[in-house]
Amino acid sequence: MELVFLSLFLIILSSFLTYRFFFISKRKDPKLPPGSLGWPIIGELLAFTRSGQNGTPQDFVQERMDKHGARIFKTSLLLEPMAVFCGPDGNKFLFSNENKLVASWWPTPVRKIFPSSILTATADKAKQTRKLLMTFLKPEALQKYVGTMDAVARRHFEVEWEGKAEVMVFHLIKTYTFYLACSLFASIEDSDQVLKLGREFDVMIKGILTLPLNIPGTRFYRATRAAEAIRRELRVMIQQRRVDLLEGKASPTQDLLSYLLVTPDDNGQFMVEKEIVDNFLVMLFAGHDTSASTLMMIIKYVAEMPHIYDEILKEQREIAALKGGDELLNWEDIQKMRYSWNVANEVMRLKAPAQGAFRTAIADFTYAGYEIPKGWKLYWSVNTTHRDPEYFPEPEKFDPMRFEGVGPAPYTFTPFGGGPRMCPGKEFARLQILVFLHNLVKRFRWETVFPNEKIRVDPMPAPAYGLPVRLFPHPS
Incomplete structure (x- = not known):
């Protein structure tokens, strides 16, 4: 009986999310960031996970940055449509608009495991x-x-x-x-x-x-x-x-x-x-x-x-x-x-020990010419700057002296957020x-x-x- 209820639940969930993702992906509004929401329900989670399993988590973000030629793109991870903010300008925007345009958000597993913590608190x-x-x-x-x-x-x-x-x-x-x-x-x-x-x-x-x-x-x-x-x-x-x-x-x-x-x-x-x-x-x-x-x-x-x-x-x-x-x-x-x-x-x-973190849009806003609807989830990734040759010349070269003097440009080195x-x-x-x-x-x-x-x-x-x-x- 438990298996029957579980199967019914998954069918209903699948139908709902398929409709939801189809609706979002077919919107005619050209102001949404470029990108793809991927498959119904799972979105692009498999590609995101696969890049980490391959030891190259930066590939997921970099491939989409190269494809869309933008410092922001849309995707879908962990059952949510999501805008990924790239580069130091994206980091600065999210960090400086905390509790103004954006607020901290974490996927359901984090909220379930740490329900009353600093991560999930108002x-x-x-x-x-x-x-x-x-x-x-x-x-x-x-x-x-x-x-x-x-x-x-x-x-x-x-x-x-x-x-x-x-x-x-x-x-x-x-x-x-x-x-x-x-x-x-x-x-x-x-x-x-x-x-x-x-x-x-x-x-x-x-x-x-x-x-x-x-x-x-x-x-x-x-x-x-x-x-x-x-x-x-x-x-x-x-x-x-x-x-x-x-x-x-x-x-x-x-x-x-x-x-x-x-x-x-x-x-x-x-x-x-x-x-x-x-x-x-x-x-x-x-x-x-x-x-x-x-x-x-x-x-x-x-x-x-x-x-x-x-x-x-x-x-x-x-x-x-x-x-x-x-x-x-x-x-x-x-x-x-x-x-x-x-x-x-x-x-x-x-x-970096952590690859990035999440936010949620608490109001409609425009960024880089694209509209971000209220309720959309947002993601920033260390990998949009840490290997960018514009900020770290010869990015694959191991050079501790990058951190001498004034060090990296603001919002480019973000292992601690x-x-x-x-x-x-x-x-x-x-x-x-x-x-x-x-x-x-x-x-x-x-x-x-x-x-x-x-x-x-x-x-x-x-x-x-x-x-x-x-x-x-x-x-x-």
Whole structure:
């Protein structure tokens, strides 16, 4: 009987969407952006996904930019007609018109998995939540955590890397970044608990940009159940933390969890439990998968370019030489890692951890001579600028010096987004990456086992075989 109802539902949905897409695609209004809405229901999602699976997510956008000769085109992704804004002008328009002409929007899977978070909140609520999170994540607040990050990284390398001829990089980095996020955000130190949460988290992330088919066996079905399993764990932790705070066993400032429990917003309102849980899920995502993906790509690129490795090693050894004995890294040391951060930025230019983000039109407006109807979904992609030779000469060349001086032109380098919705965890990610890189190059040189290993994007860059590398320790 369940199968009969499911089949009937899909037939009705298919009929509705076929009519809807046929109507939109046959509009005589010449002012809509050029492009195609693709097939009924699935639109151009298969082509979008295929370009990521092939390791070239930029192809989907670039092919349509070349075909239509425009800085905007229409398509259909995730059951929605969509206008894709291209280039720095498109980025600037979307970032600067937040809550004026456009508002944040995410596909159904994201809204289902993070229903009460900063990602899906209304403008005013998102602003209040962002302010709370930024108080914890701003550089001044993060300075005190540099030493803790360094200590965690040292233990990680001592246990997981040293004494081994070969390691599986992507698995180790994901384990490290997730443990660090759990430790700093919620004081979770139990490695078994971290591993359990990490496994559920990996399943959840796989389903955030898929068709919202809540059917056993689909990614979305598995993702929603993994998210609920994590929520159950977090609710238990929140209840225990409330008790510990009342009894003085926990500090109001010890981590993000305590901070969110005891800190009201500007209106004097405290977050309810479901808001804390959902925002915590978002922060684990921002502080885990994106950084892990970037670190993995740094290791891959640097293995292929010994001269880049040598410059990083030189910089990090100069910093280490000024430290006494087992002295941990501090904020001043991080500021000296200029070249290393340039390398990380060049990696993110070529293989950004997130490919873009969505908005929705909250009013009819005109852009580049085309009319965008209210309610249409909008998408901006890092790949419309990151490899554009107009802004990055010889775009396929790996050149960290692009980021010296004034750096790239405004709105051309956007791995963390921009405007009011810029990623609040940008500075946390910088610390994670630089502390890990410092500890890695001090200990090893390395080479990849599979030099041409494919990097698939699903929804973030991930190596086909886990990026195994051979390690060559420095002489003592």
